[in-house]
Structures are given as C-alpha cells and as structure tokens.
Amino acid sequence: MVIFDTPIQIVDDGGDVISIYGLLYNQDEKHKDDLWTWELNRYICYLQGCERAQSNGCKLAPELLITKDENMIALKVRFKNLIYRIMKKHLIRYRMVELTDPIKIHFGETDDNLIISQQLINRIYNNEKKR
Secondary structure, three states, rough: EEEEEEEEEEEEOOEEEEEEEEOOOOHHHHHOOOOOOHHHHHHHHHHHHHHHHHOOOEEOOOOOOEEOOOOOOOOOHHHHHHHHHHHHHHOOEEEEEEEEOOOOOOOEEOOOOOOOHHHHHHHHHHHHHHH
C-alpha cells in the first residue's frame, strides 16, 4: 500500500468530501512493471490536480474537468501528462508499505484502489507492530 503523509481531499458527486489516505496495489504485478514509480507519481499528481481544480471552483465528472464557466475538458492522456508536469514539483510525500499477507479490508475503508479510511492504515500498522 501507498500511504500519503497528507490526505488528498476530493468532493464526490453528492457534494461530500472524500479523504484519500493512500492507494492499494498488487505488489506482484507492480514489481514487474519498470514504470511503476513513474505511474504512481503521475497518478498522485493527477489526484492532487483534481483536488486543486475543485478548490478553484471546477467540477469533476468521469474523465471530465468542468470549469467554472461550464467548459468541459476531457481528461485524456495528454491532459493528464500536463497535470503531472505542473504538479510534480508539489508531489506530496508518501511511503510504501508492503506486506506478505493479504490485507483484510472492511466495508467503507476503500473505494476501488483508494484508501478512504484512516482506520485501515492504523489497523495495518498495529498488526505489523504485534509481529
């Protein structure tokens, strides 16, 4: 898992603020990928870019950024690469924690690969300290 030093705040479709504390990944798959670190940094920059866009009055939709003027910008690879180039100097600090056993996830702790509950991280750390 990837744990952010500072959570990223994203507003969902219902207007609720979602805190993203980190990311889950399959280490067997990612260790075979030479571009994993670059992809990870790019994805974190994308999330931070979304957070910043929303704080500046933009809205997010699946693969769309909607400006305050209601202009729609498709979040295609070219635009995501631009976000990465702009945000990489502001990349938040993070640490990677890799475990040998699968992670037990409780309801409401994740949304796809996003860790949205601090309790998951706390539980992993407490379990690791007991070993």
